[in-house]
Amino acid sequence: MFKEIVDWLVWFVWDLGIPVGDGSIPWVVVLLLGTGVFLTIRLGFIQFRRLAHGFAVTSGKYDDPDEPGDVPHFQALTTALSATVGIGNIAGVALAIHFGGPGALFWMWVTALLGMATKYTEVTLAQRYRQTEAPGNALLGTVSGGPMYYIDKGLGWKPMAGFFAIMLMMTSFLTGNAVQANTVSDVLLGDFGIPVWTTGLVVASIIGLVVIGGIRRIGKVTGIVAPVMAAIYVLGALGILAFNLPQVPAAFMTVLTEAFNPTSGVAGTGAGVFLLTMIYGVQRGLFSNEAGQGSAPIAHSAAKTDEPVSEGVVALLEPFIDTIVICTLTGLAIIVTGVWDDTVPTQLDLDGNAVSYRVEESGQILSSNTVPAQITIENGVPQVEADAVQFAWNEAVVDTFYTACPGGCTSKANFQNLFTGTLYPDRGVAVAADGTTLETLYGPAVETGAPLTQLAFERGLAPLGDWGDMIVLLSVLLFAISTAISWSYYGDRCANYLFGKQAIVPYKIVFVIMNFVGAVTALTTIWTLGDIALGLVVLPNLIALVALSGEVREMTTSYFKRMPWIENEKVADRVREEKRQKDKEA
Known part of the structure; x- marks a missing residue:
């Protein structure tokens, strides 16, 4: 009976959709893309007009340490990126190309550009309706925010807010935690023969030390790990493109040509069918950058600011960095090395x-x-x-x-x-x-998933030796650990919303235990349950984004008319000067 219920839920979330030709577009994909198009138009293509401002805010030049919140803009971004930049950038791109052909990468770009407007909207709303408390125990945090708060306070739909929080907390235990630990233990067992229980104990201990310290410690750790791991991976991919420079223009042309006139993916599914190439690219793109899921707004809610839009423009960068930059580098590395259709x-x-x-x-x-x-x-x-x-x-x-x-x-x-x-x-x-x-x-x-990306790095960096695949291995390990760390914060904010502060410490303990369980357990069912929760959690969030989009437009217009960042820059300059004077005197 349990299996039948799970199978029905999988069908409802991931198979049921709008019939098109011989296939169908899942309703989750339709809602996510449709919301992205709607918000892009309603907000006047905000993702293109204000991208530069997002980089400026992230740089810290407008940071005022006295504004409410737990972490600076940069650490809020890196915490969110630690959850989004991960296995999807390594395995997800490879899967999209494997099934949909090189043209699937183009549709990943489209979803990222639309997802930037979605991410801006959900983060701006999360800042607008976040709950700020007096400074206290760093373990508990002083800020709680996310879709459950703007669904509750902005729309007054408390039952739907509770449903969102439950689904996202379930996802944090499963997809955001246990599955990540299982990925690490499987890789280390296969490559080095390390027992899964040993890996599970070590990884769970590392995660426990970080998450027990609360969002400030999480922010500090991800502020270091996320840029380092992204830099290592990006440099490796750039090296592959440098060694295969003559093939890069042809690779771009292949992506553009196959996007609208596909021959097929390696697996042959949907051979020559434009719709399936688009679906594979859209699905992998949406769930790589997580725009519309409602998870990242929880991390961004902790940013030190009293201007919701200022964090919204920071969030614009997430799909850009995650998909336009990192996923593109992965896809091009796979295409120029020729491993995508090689045996x-x-x-x-x-x-x-x-x-x-x-x-x-x-x-x-x-x-x-x-x-x-x-x-x-x-x-x-x-x-x-x-x-x-x-x-x-x-x-x-x-x-x-x-x-x-x-x-x-x-x-x-x-x-x-x-x-x-x-x-x-x-x-x-x-x-x-x-x-x-x-x-x-x-x-x-043929290979697919992370092994396909490993093969691309191994061949692409062969002029430097036979260690190229180790970059992917290291990235998988760091991405999986950092993803679990960030998801622990998402889940503890849901626990705080549902049950109050007294639930935060028990939640963290269960989270660490689930990490160990994930490392030592076969996770077929956990993968499935996590995917179901991840699909269901999208619905209430997207409804709220559309319903509250008028409010976001008003806040956006007001923010860019008032230009509060100019005054903030003066404050930030004064604070930095005072710090320099103190350091000089010391």
Whole structure:
């Protein structure tokens, strides 16, 4: 019964949508894109007109330390970026290109540009309706804000605000925490053989030390970690583009051409279908920069300011940095190195999660209960018709099978012994002609997700050595930890809204425990539940953004007419001068 309920919720959140041609656009995607278009027009293309002002505010030149809040603009931005810049920038871009082709990157750009208006609106509202208290225990914080507050105070819809807070708190335990810990433990186990419990204990301890200290400590840590990890990753990607400079213009042209006239993704799903290329790009773009989810406004609410719009323009930078800059670098690295449609030597675990069965001509992925009883293979080649069911790895058909690949299967030259026998999909095994039962075969297969990005960095930085993939590995580790740290703050503000200050410390304890549980547990169900909560949490937030958009327009007009940052700059200059004098006297 539980599985049926979960399956129905997955269908409702991620499959139900508006029919278009042979497919449909999920309602979540329609609402997110539609809201972005509406806010862009209503606010007069704010993301283009005020982007420069956002950079100026973030620089700290207008910071007044006496204004209410817990952290400076820069630390509020880095806390939010620590949650958004992460696995989506590494694995999400690779997935979009894998399924939708290079053109999917163009649609990620479109969602980022629209998402900038959405992010501006939700952060401005979060600042407008945040709850500020007298300074007290740094562990508890002095500011609480986010969609639950502007839904409650701005619209008076308390039940919907409570629903949002519950869903986002659930997401903080699952997608924002347990899943991140599981990513770290899996990577370290696979690459270095470190036991998952060891990784779980170390990571949970690190996160515990940071989150128990409250938003000020979180802000200080993310203010260092986020720029450092982004710089390392960006420099690595720029190095790849430098080594492949002649291919960069062609890569851009490929993205633009495939965006409107796609040939297909590597997996073949939606071959030549514009709609599916757009959907893959839109989905990965929206959930990379998190515009409209309502999570980032919680971090931005803690910024030291008495002008809501001043933090809204800072938030404009998030989708720009996350998607326009970092996702673009990832996508171009994958395209110019040619790894996106290349096959690599792969160990094929016949009962593994990456296995599927498909009809290549139609692009159809078959469910587990519709696959054939057996597939005959002779001298490594499946004996099937062109439109028949075939074995697929990462949803791309494998055309040759071997029984051995010594030397870690690092080269296609290492393949040995073409397989002859029968593959039994329902049992997840292959039986050779001599009767030997095999659970693993080898063959050329495509990569996807983070391993695809690793492959791009490994090949792209090969002139400097064979360590390029380690940049991606390091980034995955840092991104996963920093994401969990930021999400802990999102969840504790939800706990504070729902149950009061007395719930904050218990929440933090449970959060740290869930991090360890995530590291040592198989997380298929947790992934699913987290994705459901993440999808449901979008609805009340987007309704509130549209309903309160007139208020945001009025605040925007007033702010840029009054230009309060001019006075703030004088205050900031005076404070810096006083500090210099004190340092000089000391």
